[in-house]
Amino acid sequence: MNAKKAAAKPARGHPRKAAAGAKSRPEAGIASIDELMAYAYALELEAAERYAEFADAMEAHNNREVAELFRKLARIENRHAEQVLEEMGWVSPPDAPHGGYKWEGFEAPESGDVTELHYLMQPYHALQIALHNEKRAHAFFGSLVKQARNAKVRKAAQEMEQEEAEHVRLIEEWIKRTPKPDADWAIDPDPPVLAD
Amino acid sequence: MTDVKKGAGAAARTSVSVAVTGSGGAGVMTAGNMLLAAAAKAGWYGLMVRSSGPQIRGGEAAALCRFATHPLDCLDDRFDVLVAVDWENLHRFADEIPLDSASLLVGDPAQGNPPEVYVKSAARYAQLGIKGIAKAISGSWPNMVVLGVAAGLIGLPKDAVRAVVEKTLKKSRDGLAPSLAAVEAGYEAASRIGGDAKLAPPGPRSEPRWLISGNQAAGYGAVRGGVRFVAGYPITPATEVLEWLAPALADVGGVLVQAEDELASINMIIGASFGGVPSLTATSGPGLSLMIEALGLAVAAEVPIVVVDVMRGGPSTGIPAKSEQSDVSIAVNGLHGDAPRIVVAPNSVSDCLVTTQWAVHLAETLQSPAIVLSDQFFGQTRAVVDRPPDATYAGRRLTAAPNADAYKRYAVTESGISPMAIPGNPGTAYTADGLEHTDRGIPSSGARDHTIQLAKRERKLLGHEYGDFWADIEGEGDIAVVTFGSCTGPVREARSRAAADGVQTRLVSMRLLAPAQADRLAKALAGVKRVLVVEQNHSGQFLKYLRSEFQLPGEVKSFRRPGPLPIRADELHHQLVDWSRA
Amino acid sequence: MTTATARPTVPISARDFKSDYNPIWCPGCGDYSVVLSFTRAFASLGLRPENTAVVSGIGCSSRIPAYLTSYGFHGVHGRSLAAAAGLKLARPDLTVVVASGDGDGYSIGGNHFMHACRRNVDMTYVVMDNHVYGMTKGQPSPTTEPDWNSKLSPGGTGVRTFHPLVIALAAGANFVARAFSGDPSGTANVLVEAIKTPGFSFVEILSPCVTFRPEQREWKNAVRPAPVGTTNDPARAARYIMTDDGFNLGILYRGERAPYQPPMGRGNKQPADLEKGFAI
């Protein structure tokens, strides 16, 4: 296999959407508020867990500033998840739908991509990741609006979509307040030290 | 030992040595084995060493046998009788089968003249057309004639030989009668030849006796020690350990796996032992070399394993089927890092059993790798021995209790031994690691953790009470012989001959090579003025090790020679006597 | 061996299979997601940490056992399959998963790879393939492209790449799959099937090394589900895999070969019974 070439030139005719394959979006459409909110809960919770992992990773690599930021994002997403529980009056997390959640991509749309991390990354980069995630979440609920099987679900999905739009806006503002990194932010004069 | 002076006439001997030789298809090994079995049946002790040319089939072969009224640990210096079916390449055995003027050479003039070296030895040459005799008895084999001749010459009761032939050929109804006839013809020829190689009648049999090889004994010792998982890769002269263990383990609920190489076999046994099952592998020098890295893993991760190294001539492929004690250095030192390990060496064929069992016990108790330094002589020699004592070793692997509180796999304890959690045990999951680690097993390159864990692993081994089994210590006198392994047999004989000459000596045959028992050796050598260190290798590996870890009192001399020739009692005897008079 | 305790009734969640020890991997490393896949697969199979063992060799990827709450064995470079086989053969009651990298598994451990496939012990072999030696700072591995430039092989090795999936098939693996670390749920599903399938299951996980192969971040855009389904015909699977570009994901082969498991624990003789063979 020649992964280098393939990687450099993302395979034509196989865009990322196709990769979702078997786990395409909940195509049949969501039929109940319970199901919709279970999706919302899972999305927020997985995002929170991912940010917590990111925070751990940054902490282990002495990037406290970004670790703190991810920790904060994790708290925010955790709050969102709790809000879903509260709104629904659920005392315990909802069960996953039969056959598991079906997301558009590989993962829940608000979960950050591990490979985007860098040990020297700055808050600006972390917020870019967050922005990307919120945008994906926004798009996800947008598509649920389109597929909703009844008006009640559609309305609820629209509310979620608006909420995510608000999150996008908040992150964008946050980014405005955050200094842009210099061009050489990723440069480390020392070589890596791994060595088993 | 030739206990009767050369040519002293008809007085029966307490030890007699017989070699039978022949090339491809002559069946001399079978004859030797049957001779040994018959001697055992008759109540004698005996041993048989096999020697052969480089050919895989059809080459010249020799069965080197010695029989005695007392237990035997080695071959004699010379042979009383050599029965040769033919002369093909017989000269190649000249060093291994020394004859002298008191020896008897039985051979077939129709096959030509005996080799020059044997003519020069001045041994009495008794001409016997072995193949012709066999040919005259339809359906018989020359080796059955050889069996009869050899048995007759040493005075082996015919009943015992007949019983062994019947047992061996019980499935071949047609073969039995001609074979018995050939044995009979051999006996007749022997009575015509005469000679003074008759062995004295056996003493009363007190213990039950076994006919066993060192490799089988090691295998059985492993099973008795509790080993239930073995992985191995075939290699001369260790393969028989594995071959004996394969069905034996199945019988007792264990498993033997043939691995793809020695790297796999040692890592497999480490994996199995991590799983809680006492595990072992057997190999020889080339295999041991491949196992070194993983032995270090067993040290660092504290996984008990046993490696039986049946030493052969080295380095590299060396001399595969011949004995040499040349893996001492690799066994005691051959790991990178500060890697304490256990090294034990059996000092007789039957001791391969108890010492291997002990090695399992030590490895399990100390959660450490143990190397058993056997050698080709022990491994492939078949010997009639008293049934070895039942060794019971208390201690076992210290394991963690279910849901042990705040479990730490490598907890620092006074003894250095920490409870090992066995997979399946709830609440104590941990990762065993060859990386230096904290007491929890978390990788750490910190100076503190390294120092603490190094010291813990060292303490485990140094603090253990090994008991008197660490060495066989015999005799008094201001000359001491320090040796180990298969040199012990000839040293013992040399000492008793020296004693007959009025020279008293001490013997220290070390069974525990590592960790070094410096205080114990010092005690054993107290008052000694001269130390003779005996070993079978070229560079004096054992002596170098002794010098590095022990204080040797007085004048120290090295007696050493590499394989393949055994170190003989005679030369040691002279060494001791000469030195005592110097 | 196995301590008899009451069967626990509380199901174990994926999170319970994570350890509290923080990975030392570079932030961005694909292997972080593999931890997630392991924990999800273990939880969804209803495994218990005490009855699960993860065995590894040496490399960044081989650090994974410490990041999991299960029995772990972090051995020497290239020998994880041997250690795992020993463990499984001695303890057939355990679920054994082996974790490796493309250097550990295909280069220094290449011989064991073939023989593990051939032997077909019931365990799952996961290779986190990043086409590079991560731990030793970026040397080419058997799956590195021949023109990949590195300090040790300036201008590239010029040596063609190794094809692990086809080799696994030819050597007799009973289950062959390719997964992608960036798809932790998909990977977890593959692992579930791999662990459930008796015999030797081989799962290659494409897992980017962002430090030495930052271009592998693009793998997420290159991977796709294989357009063919699972077959039980090794020849068909081999032909397909030989011609794919290395980015088709899925369970590509599942056979029905019985695993190798000698009857550990069946014989019930006493050691002393063996003495009969020695007695005169």
Ligand SMILES: Cc1ncc(C[n+]2csc(CCOP(=O)(O)OP(=O)(O)O)c2C)c(N)n1
């Ligand atoms: C016997 C031995 N040789 C070499 C090494 C050095 N070494 C450690 S990891 C490694 C390569 C690891 O590469 P890979 O298996 O691809 O794992 P990755 O780090 O990429 O996950 C090497 C060569 C070693 N530890 N032991």
Ligand code: SF4
């Ligand atoms: S060097 Fe590469 S493989 Fe190793 S931890 Fe870093 S990103 Fe992962």
